[in-house]
Amino acid sequence: xxxxxxxxxxxxxxxxxxxxxxxxxxxxxxxxxxxxxxxxxxxxxxxxxxxxxxxxxxxxxxxxxxxxxxxxxxxxxxxxxxxxxxxxxxxxxxxxxxxxxxxxxxxxxxxxxxxxxxxxxxxxxxxxxxxxxxxxxxxxxxxxxxxxxxxxxxxxxxxxxxxxxxxxxxxxxxxxxxxxxxxxxxxxxxxxxxxxxxxxxxxxxxxxxxxxxxxxxxxxxxxxxxxxxxxxxxxxxxxxxxxxxxxxxxxxxxxxxxxxxxxxxxxxxxxxxxxxxxxxxxxxxxxxxxxxxx
Amino acid sequence: xxxxxxxxxxxxxxxxxxxxxxxxxxxxxxxxxxxxxxxxxxxxx
Numbered sequence: 001x002x003x004x005x006x007x008x009x010x011x012x013x014x015x016x017x018x019x020x021x022x023x024x025x026x027x028x029x030x031x032x033x034x035x036x037x038x039x040x041x042x043x044x045x046x047x048x049x050x051x052x053x054x055x056x057x058x059x060x061x062x063x064x065x066x067x068x069x070x071x072x073x074x075x076x077x078x079x080x081x082x083x084x085x086x087x088x089x090x091x092x093x094x095x096x097x098x099x100x101x102x103x104x105x106x107x108x109x110x111x112x113x114x115x116x117x118x119x120x121x122x123x124x125x126x127x128x129x130x131x132x133x134x135x136x137x138x139x140x141x142x143x144x145x146x147x148x149x150x151x152x153x154x155x156x157x158x159x160x161x162x163x164x165x166x167x168x169x170x171x172x173x174x175x176x177x178x179x180x181x182x183x184x185x186x187x188x189x190x191x192x193x194x195x196x197x198x199x200x201x202x203x204x205x206x207x208x209x210x211x212x213x214x215x216x217x218x219x220x221x222x223x224x225x226x227x228x229x230x231x232x233x234x235x236x237x238x239x240x241x242x243x244x245x246x247x248x249x250x251x252x253x254x255x256x257x258x259x260x261x262x263x264x265x266x267x268x269x270x271x272x273x274x275x276x277x278x279x280x281x282x283x284x285x286x287x288x289x290x291x292x293x294x
Numbered sequence: 295x296x297x298x299x300x301x302x303x304x305x306x307x308x309x310x311x312x313x314x315x316x317x318x319x320x321x322x323x324x325x326x327x328x329x330x331x332x333x334x335x336x337x338x339x
Contacts, residue, residue: 008337011332011335011336015335019325022321026318026322
């Protein structure tokens with residue numbers, strides 16, 4: 001009788017459980033493979049767009065992030081359902097597990113409230129379209145402008161993974177995201193404040209800077225990155241010994257740093273060539289500068 | 295500099311052009327074989 005029971009259990013308990021678990025793993029792998037293919041095609045599209053000098057669309061960035069989140073959710077769901085079915089197949093009475101599961105759920109809820117918070121924060125992050133994969137973002141405390149700046153490499157419901165400009169890989173739980181500054185949404189702007197010695201001819205300096213900025217707009221290698229002509233806004237500040245002239249130009253999202261470096265170089269070279277000093281009256285060692293960017 | 299970790303046979307793809315791991319093939323075969331066996335030997339109606 002005992003042997004008969006064992007063979008019955010093997011036939012109707014263990015065997016279907018193993019089949020069920022194998023099916024779950026295969027299904028999870030299939031989902032992962034499909035989303036991987038989809039993300040790969042989006043990456044290829046994005047690569048071609050960047051090579052053509054255009055900006056990757058917000059929809060593409062969002063689709064990539066959503067694909068990752070869907071994969072994570074569906075795979076978790078498959079394993080959960082398979083686990084419940086396997087327990088039932090093995091003869092574990094699920095109804096008697098309700099009470100212990102409730103207690104365990106409460107205990108787990110206290111311990112894992114951070115994780116639940118992360119998942120909820122991740123859900124709102126996706127639904128509000130705050131940023132997508134490939135976006136350049138800055139994470140900081142509310143009201144502050146300093147923090148971690150990096151490109152979003154991976155986005156799940158629980159965490160956001162960034163790569164900083166110095167190559168560091170930063171993982172932040174979504175509930176810890178307080179103030180997110182997206183530096184590459186729709187368009188970006190370069191703002192250069194160029195110091196000119198107080199005794200210099202400001203009209204001449206403005207003309208030289210206009211010409212330098214105009215040369216950038218006329219350059220085929222750079223004009224594709226600009227979303228308008230550079231504009232000299234005028235005198236931004238008057239300090240002791242020097243004044244600051246402001247130069248502004250709109251660029252493609254995320255391309256402001258390379259444009260600002262080139263613009264700074266051209267302005268400094270043009271001022272040097274025209275013999276216009278950027279050093280304050282009291283300090284001969286200073287040179288042309290601007291806002292520091294990553 | 296550390297050497298790249300060698301992948302065990304099961305985690306390698308079955309062919310350079312076919313991105314399916316040996317472990318997936320093995321699981322698929324086991325799934326089909328055990329599934330067929332279950333349908334054959336099950337006694338529950």
